[in-house]
Amino acid sequence: MFFTSVQYYIFFPIIFLIVYFAENGWRWLVLLLASVYFYYSLDVPYLLLILFLVIVITYTVSLLLEKTEHNGNKRALFLFGIALNLSILLIVKYLPFLTKSINDLFVIIKWDRSLPISQQLFSVGVSFYVFQAISYLADIYTKKEKPEKHFGYFSLYLSFFPKLLSGPIERASNLLPQLHSRYSFDYDNIRCGLLMIAGGLFKKVVIADRLALYVNPVYNNVNDYSGIAFIIATYLYALQLYFDFSGYTDIALGTARIFNIRLTQNFNSPYLSTSISDFWRRWHISLSSWFRDYLYIPLGGNRVGTVRRCYNLLIVFFLCGLWHGDSWSFIVWGLLHGVYLATSVIVKPIKETIHGKIGLENTWILKVWQWFITFNLVCFAWIFFRANTINDAWHIITHMISGTEGVKSLLLSQGTGELVVTIVCLMVMTIPLLLRNKMDSYNYILGKPLLIRWSVYFIIVLNISIFGLFNSNQTFAYFNF
Amino acid sequence: MRRLIIKFIFLISLVASTYISILYSIFFHTEYLDHTDYMSSIHDKIKLVKSTLSPKIIFIGGSNLAFGLNSAEIQKQLGFPVVNLALHANIGLQYMMDSVKPYISRNDIIVVIPEYEQFYGTYYGQSELLKYLHTYPVGWRYVNWPQQYLNILKYSNLLIRKMLFSKIDNTPKAGGIYTRKAFNSYGDVTSHLSESETDQIIKSKSVNRTRIFKNCPGFNDNAILGLEAFQSYVNSRDAKFVFLFPVRKDSAYQQLYAQHLTVYLKIKESDIEFYSNPSDWIFPDSYFFDSDYHLNAFGRQVRTEKVIKELRKYLKDDPVFYRKHGISRQPFEFTILTSLFPNLLRCGNESKKIHSIGVKEQSYYFYANLISTKFTNAGIEGIRDPEGPYPQWNLPKVRWIDKSCAKINFKIEDRSRVIKLTMSFRPQVRSSAKMLILFNKKALKTYHLTDAENWYTDILYFIAQKGLNTIEFLNEPILGETSPPSSLFMLFKALSLEEI
Numbered sequence: 012m013f014f015t016s017v018q019y020y021i022f023f024p025i026i027f028l029i030v031y032f033a034e035n036g037w038r039w040l041v042l043l044l045a046s047v048y049f050y051y052s053l054d055v056p057y058l059l060l061i062l063f064l065v066i067v068i069t070y071t072v073s074l075l076l077e078k079t080e081h082n083g084n085k086r087a088l089f090l091f092g093i094a095l096n097l098s099i100l101l102i103v104k105y106l107p108f109l110t111k112s113i114n115d116l117f118v119i120i121k122w123d124r125s126l127p128i129s130q131q132l133f134s135v136g137v138s139f140y141v142f143q144a145i146s147y148l149a150d151i152y153t154k155k156e157k158p159e160k161h162f163g164y165f166s167l168y169l170s171f172f173p174k175l176l177s178g179p180i181e182r183a184s185n186l187l188p189q190l191h192s193r194y195s196f197d198y199d200n201i202r203c204g205l206l207m208i209a210g211g212l213f214k215k216v217v218i219a220d221r222l223a224l225y226v227n228p229v230y231n232n233v234n235d236y237s238g239i240a241f242i243i244a245t246y247l248y249a250l251q252l253y254f255d256f257s258g259y260t261d262i263a264l265g266t267a268r269i270f271n272i273r274l275t276q277n278f279n280s281p282y283l284s285t286s287i288s289d290f291w292r293r294w295h296i297s298l299s300s301w302f303r304d305y306l307y308i309p310l311g312g313n314r315v316g317t318v319r320r321c322y323n324l325l326i327v328f329f330l331c332g333l334w335h336g337d338s339w340s341f342i343v344w345g346l347l348h349g350v351y352l353a354t355s356v357i358v359k360p361i362k363e364t365i366h367g368k369i370g371l372e373n374t375w376i377l378k379v380w381q382w383f384i385t386f387n388l389v390c391f392a393w394i395f396f397r398a399n400t401i402n403d404a405w406h407i408i409t410h411m412i413s414g415t416e417g418v419k420s421l422l423l424s425q426g427t428g429e430l431v432v433t434i435v436c437l438m439v440m441t442i443p444l445l446l447r448n449k450m451d452s453y454n455y456i457l458g459k460p461l462l463i464r465w466s467v468y469f470i471i472v473l474n475i476s477i478f479g480l481f482n483s484n485q486t487f488a489y490f491n492f
Numbered sequence: 493m494r495r496l497i498i499k500f501i502f503l504i505s506l507v508a509s510t511y512i513s514i515l516y517s518i519f520f521h522t523e524y525l526d527h528t529d530y531m532s533s534i535h536d537k538i539k540l541v542k543s544t545l546s547p548k549i550i551f552i553g554g555s556n557l558a559f560g561l562n563s564a565e566i567q568k569q570l571g572f573p574v575v576n577l578a579l580h581a582n583i584g585l586q587y588m589m590d591s592v593k594p595y596i597s598r599n600d601i602i603v604v605i606p607e608y609e610q611f612y613g614t615y616y617g618q619s620e621l622l623k624y625l626h627t628y629p630v631g632w633r634y635v636n637w638p639q640q641y642l643n644i645l646k647y648s649n650l651l652i653r654k655m656l657f658s659k660i661d662n663t664p665k666a667g668g669i670y671t672r673k674a675f676n677s678y679g680d681v682t683s684h685l686s687e688s689e690t691d692q693i694i695k696s697k698s699v700n701r702t703r704i705f706k707n708c709p710g711f712n713d714n715a716i717l718g719l720e721a722f723q724s725y726v727n728s729r730d731a732k733f734v735f736l737f738p739v740r741k742d743s744a745y746q747q748l749y750a751q752h753l754t755v756y757l758k759i760k761e762s763d764i765e766f767y768s769n770p771s772d773w774i775f776p777d778s779y780f781f782d783s784d785y786h787l788n789a790f791g792r793q794v795r796t797e798k799v800i801k802e803l804r805k806y807l808k809d810d811p812v813f814y815r816k817h818g819i820s821r822q823p824f825e826f827t828i829l830t831s832l833f834p835n836l837l838r839c840g841n842e843s844k845k846i847h848s849i850g851v852k853e854q855s856y857y858f859y860a861n862l863i864s865t866k867f868t869n870a871g872i873e874g875i876r877d878p879e880g881p882y883p884q885w886n887l888p889k890v891r892w893i894d895k896s897c898a899k900i901n902f903k904i905e906d907r908s909r910v911i912k913l914t915m916s917f918r919p920q921v922r923s924s925a926k927m928l929i930l931f932n933k934k935a936l937k938t939y940h941l942t943d944a945e946n947w948y949t950d951i952l953y954f955i956a957q958k959g960l961n962t963i964e965f966l967n968e969p970i971l972g973e974t975s976p977p978s979s980l981f982m983l984f985k986a987l988s989l990e991e992i
Contacts, residue, residue, distance in 0.1 A: 031493070201496055428657020465503070472507045477514070477649050477656075 012052035013176075014262040015216055015481070022049070023266055030270060035193050039163050042171065042190075042270070049172035055133045061103060062140065066166045068095045069144040073151045073158035073165075089152040093145055100141045103134045108337030136176045138334055140169050142301055147183050149305050156183045164190055173266040177259055179275040179297035189272045199457075200268050206453050207265030209471045214258030216479035218436045222251035224425050224480075225433070226397070229417070233403045233410075236417035241407045243418065248397045249390045250437065253282065256295070261453075282389070285381035287351040290389055298334070302327050321353035328352065335396070340404055344395040351388055432478055515648055518655040519626060530670040531620070531627045534579060537679050538628070541575045541592075547599035548573045549803070552588050554581025554607045555681075556738040556785035562796040563678030569800045570807075572601065576679030581785075583624050584617030584640065585610040585715060589722040591634040600731040601803070604719065605738050607785060608748070611755045615715040616640045619647035626651060639714075669782075684781050685789040711754055716762045723764055734806050735759075737770045739795050744784035745774045768802055778881040778889045790881075870989055874898030874965075892920070893982040896967040902989065904956050909991050911956045913963065916949040916986035917941075926968035927982060932961055938968065947985060963989075 012018045026045040033041050051059055072092030079085045101109070110126045117124050147168075150156040159165040168187050229236045229244035236244070260277040267274045275297045284290035291299045310323040325346065332345015363372075371377040391408075398404035422430055456467050526532065541550065549572045551557050557578030567574045577592060585606045596602060607614070616639035625631050625644070635641065674683035719735070726733040737756075745752055756770050779791025787795055874895040881888045919925040923944045929936045931954050941948060967980040 196493055198496060205500070426657055426661040428653065428661045431657075431660060432653075468503055469506060472503065473510055476507060476511050477652050479649065481646065481649070 012049060014259060015212065018052070022052075023269075027269055030194065031196065038194055039161075039167050039190060043163055043167045046167065046170040046172040046175060050136070050170065050175060053133075053135065055135075058133070058136070061099060061134075061137055062170055064099060065096060065137075065141055065144050066169050068092060068099075069147060069169070070159075070162060070165050072148060074160070076148070076151050077158050085152065089148060092148045096141050096144050096148075100138060103132050103137050105333075105337045139178045139180055140175065142180050142298075142334075143169060146180065146301055146305055150183055156187075159183070159187055171267070171272075173263040173272075174274055177256070177263070178295075179260065179263070179277050180301050181275060181297070185275060186272070192271070194271055197271055200271055203453055203457055204265040204268035206456065206468070206471075207261045207268060209265075209468070209475065210453060211258040211261030211263075211265060212475050212479070213471050214254040214261065214440070216481060217474055218433075218440060219251050219255035219258055220480040221425075221429065221433050221436065221478075222247045222254070224429070225421060226251055228424065229421060230397050230399065230403070230407075233398075233406045236421065237410050238412060238414040238416065238418075240415070240417040240421050241411050243421070245390050245394055245397075245407070249282070249386075249393050252393065252396075253278070254440070282386055283382065284385050284389075285378055286385055287348065287355060287388060290385060291348075291352075298331070302331055306330065317356060320356055324352045324356070325349040339401050340395045340398055343401065343404070344392050347392045347395065351392075436478075511652075514652055518652060519629075525627060528672050529627075530672065530674065531579065531623050533672045533675045533679075534624060534628045534631075536672070536675065537575070537577050537579070540677070540679060541577060541595045544573045544575050546597035547601065548575060548597075549601045549603060550574075550592060550595065551576045551578055551603045551605065551679075552585075552592055553578045553605040553738065554583070554610070554785070555579070555783070556581070556607055556787075557605050558675075558679070558681045559684060559781065559785070560739055560787035560792050560795050561680050561799065562792060563680050564676075565793075565796050566800055566803070567678070570803060574678055578605075578679070579624070580620045581607040581609055582614050582618040582620035584621050584643075585615050586637060586718050587617050587621055587624075587631075587634060587640065589718065590636060591631060593725065596726060596729050596731050598730040600726075600729075601734060601807075602726045602731055603734040603736060603799075603803070604722070605736045606715075606719075607738050608740070608752055608755050611712055611715045611758070612710070612751065613712065615712050615718070617643050619650050622647050622651055684786070685792070711758065713758070716758050716764070719759075720763050732806065733765070734803065735764050735766045736768060736799065736802055737766075737773045738785060739773045739775055739779075739787060739791070740770070741777050741780050741784040742774050743777050745770070767805055772798070776881075776889055871901040872899070873901070875900075875984070875987075887983075888985050891984045891987060893965060893980045893984070896976065896978055896980055898965040898980065898982075900963040900989065901960060902956070903960055904958050906958065908955050908957050911954055911961075912988075912990045913952045913954070914949075914986060914988040914990070915951075915984060916947050917982050917984045918947050919944045919981060920983040921979075921981040922977065924970055925980065925982065926970045926976075927980065928966040928968045930962075930964040930966060932957070933964075936963075940970075949986070 012022060022045075026041065029041050029045075030038050047059065050062060069092065072088060072095075075088055076085060076092070079088055114125045147156070151158050159168065164187065167190055168181070168183065171181075171186065171190070174181060226244050226248045229240055230248070233241075257278045264274050264276070277296050279293040279296065281290055281294035284293055307323060307327045310326065311319060312323075313320065315323065326349075328345040328349030329342060330345070331348070332342040335341040335345070366372045366377060394407050395401070395404045398407060456464060459467075549566065549570070551561060551563070551574070555578065557576060558580075561576055561578075563574040563576045566572075577588070585604075589604070592602070616637055621635075621640065622644050625635070635644070669681070669683045671683065674681045676682045723733045723735070740752070752770050759766060773795075775787070775791055775794065779787055779794065781788040781791075874893060875898045876892040876894065878889050878891050880890050882890075917927075919941050924940075924942045927939045927941065929938075929952070936952060936954065937950075939948060939950075965980065965982065967976040969976040
């Protein structure tokens with residue numbers, strides 16, 4: 012059961028009605044059972060076992076951490092908890108990649124040995140809740156949070172179904188108190204939640220899946236295209252990924268909102284960023300803030316010297332790339348962002364001096380220029396993110412300025428009508444973003460007069476019905492991570 | 493809460509009524525219809541089945557039948573008029589069976605050949621069912637199942653979009669392979685028979701078969717129940733029900749083996765009568781056109797011959813069927829492929845060999861498995877990658893040895909096993925040769941090949957030991973040669989390694 016399936020839209024209203032009529036004391040149980048069923052509905056029984064393991068390990072370690080007085084023991088226990096969680100992630104997600112890489116290394120050093128390559132497991136959601144578990148342990152260890160004593164509430168914290176598959180990666184300080192709070196019917200929350208779900212569905216099935224129709228043929232058959240087709244596909248992929256993931260997030264946030272729970276916002280117009288560091292403050296915010304708080308700052312953050320800071324950035328973004336998947340292209344993507352940021356740290360003083368001297372500081376020309384550069388650097392890195400292999404990515408980069416082969420057939424592959432719908436949808440979604448750099452455009456709509464509000468509702472739902480690609484078999488991109 | 497529910501229902505009703513109005517206006521405005529497209533051939537097919545006198549053979553299935561049958565040949569061989577009703581798998585087997593019921597009469601032979609996907613997700617139809625009903629509104633009377641209505645609703649926005657875009661898309665009227673004109677008077681697609689080999693290869697590359705099965709995640713037991721019910725219905729009408737497995741591209745069969753096996757096992761468990769197995773209908777990739785089910789001219793002819801043989805088997809099992817109904821039929825002549833493609837089997841020894849190893853081997857022979865798929869861990873040295881087919885030289889898919897020694901290495905993991913090596917080969921470039929086959933450095937057999945026109949077929953059995961085993965094909969000097977040429981120059985059209 013995914014957010015775009017019919018079953019989900021039968022499942023969650025039923026859960027809502029049960030929660031609405033249930034006693035306050037049992038709501039956690041309803042939501043927990045719903046979450047278990049939601050995960051179970053993926054038809055991969057071992058995923059439930061993995062989730063259960065992570066819950067039990069993290070819960071036990073967190074309670075022991077609280078009881079342990081001795082600093083050394085506490086540290087060892089904390090590291091043990093982290094190691095267990097990371098081992099689960101490693102086994103489930105990275106073991107095949109690791110063994111394959113070691114075997115490749117054996118071939119390179121001409122050592123006649125090979126490790127048996129294990130089967131790739133379906134690991135949807137695992138990296139999200141393992142990271143959530145690690146952040147929880149870290150918060151307990153640093154005494155930012157007190158451990159949750161109630162096993163049920165703790166299990167729900169890790170497994171709450173709207174954010175189970177692809178986040179946001181929630182902090183205990185945000186989610187746990189909301190899970191404990193008494194439920195009361197809130198018309199505005201439900202109205203906003205439903206609008207967010209509709210908006211998210213629109214982004215996913217009308218825009219992202221439609222863009223995929225133009226991106227996939229190019230990235231899956233790189234030898235059949237060249238030059239302009241690669242550039243178009245890369246820009247479109249940047250938009251596809253944004254609409255896909257932010258669409259997913261809107262549905263997750265909307266669903267949670269209906270249960271009076273506000274999850275963390277994951278996006279804030281990331282493609283309007285004027286620097287790479289700005290981009291990471293706006294893109295997949297729950298992940299980037301996780302890396303910032305639990306890795307970058309403990310490594311020294313901005314308090315260390317330039318060289319050490321650059322080194323830390325590379326480490327953080329190497330791991331950020333690895334988190335996204337067990338392939339070298341993700342690692343290169345992560346490292347590329349690390350290099351961007353390290354470079355910006357080095358050249359920032361020079362840049363500022365130049366801007367000051369030529370009088371460009373705080374001018375709109377500079378802003379547009381910075382936006383242009385940032386957007387293109389991000390798009391360039393997406394090539395590695397999307398390409399099926401490193402070789403494909405390299406082929407695309409080296410053939411980007413090599414003609415127009417396949418452009419016309421690509422653009423007209425779905426017919427003129429679909430192309431027009433794609434362009435109109437992009438314009439409709441992009442213009443408000445450019446005009447309003449606001450995090451919550453849904454509240455903006457809800458604040459409008461009745462006629463406008465209802466027109467928007469009607470247009471969104473009707474457009475989803477007519478232009479939604481419900482049969483495209485595109486899962487959410489971030490389910491893979 | 494009440495206010496919320498009322499508003500929500502009001503909004504959904506508003507959208508639903510708008511949507512249905514758009515759909516309704518499109519559905520009943522026939523000016524949107526293209527009367528020359530592939531789907532509109534249903535009008536011709538219905539006309540044909542209505543006008544064909546019983547006893548007749550009716551074929552039901554998806555495009556595996558539309559593209560892969562020579563109905564004229566079947567009519568000629570079996571003496572029954574043939575109607576090929578097949579159009580598209582995504583119309584759904586349930587609908588196909590329901591819609592053919594009015595045309596089944598006493599003594600008819602109803603041959604059902606569904607695609608494997610029918611047992612997974614397409615059984616109740618997909619977007620093509622909607623297209624079909626749009627083209628042929630009379631067909632609504634056979635839509636009897638809630639799942640069909642749900643699927644129609646699910647895919648209805650495709651139709652709306654198609655109609656909305658019909659003006660701006662400005663696509664030319666259907667042309668090429670997929671048109672109404674593509675069908676002959678029996679209901680077979682014939683437009684693809686003249687496609688060039690290059691076009692066929694390009695088109696066959698574009699098939700994304702895993703996507704097809706992604707649509708259909710779980711096995712649909714209703715398909716089995718539906719088939720059983722249809723079998724009972726056909727028998728109750730005093731007609732004959734025949735079930736056959738569809739043709740399938742070898743590589744697709746290997747890739748989706750689990751799904752195919754499930755279908756086979758479920759059918760085996762059911763009351764559905766069947767004689768042949770899925771593996772009997774697995775053809776080499778080179779026999780296919782633009783999908784894993786669409787046969788090219790050669791594949792179509794091979795399949796037709798096999799269908800004729802199967803039907804004879806069915807009818808032979810029930811001799812009363814002929815006497816009882818007094819049907820005249822043509823003499824029971826055994827025609828094999830040689831009558832159509834004389835060069836393919838033109839080798840005396842070989843054809844005997846084929847008959848001696850049975851039907852399965854014969855079918856195997858035609859889709860020469862050139863090693864890699866049946867015995868997955870075999871490493872091959874000195875034998876070139878498969879190439880062809882080359883119809884211009886009457887060559888199927890082949891592999892070359894152009895070295896003086898070629899090797900097949902394979903590992904046995906646990907215990908010794910009996911291995912069967914099947915080969916069909918002939919010298920190429922040179923007119924005669926002597927080939928020695930060694931197994932683990934021990935001589936197994938020597939072949940004196942004196943004819944470069946004929947294929948030599950042989951099956952060798954040997955015991956492979958645990959660990960690495962090696963089969964070597966060695967060049968030996970022939971009479972008058974002091975040393976053999978530097979290359980063996982051997983051409984294999986069949987090369988298979990199997991555990992027994």
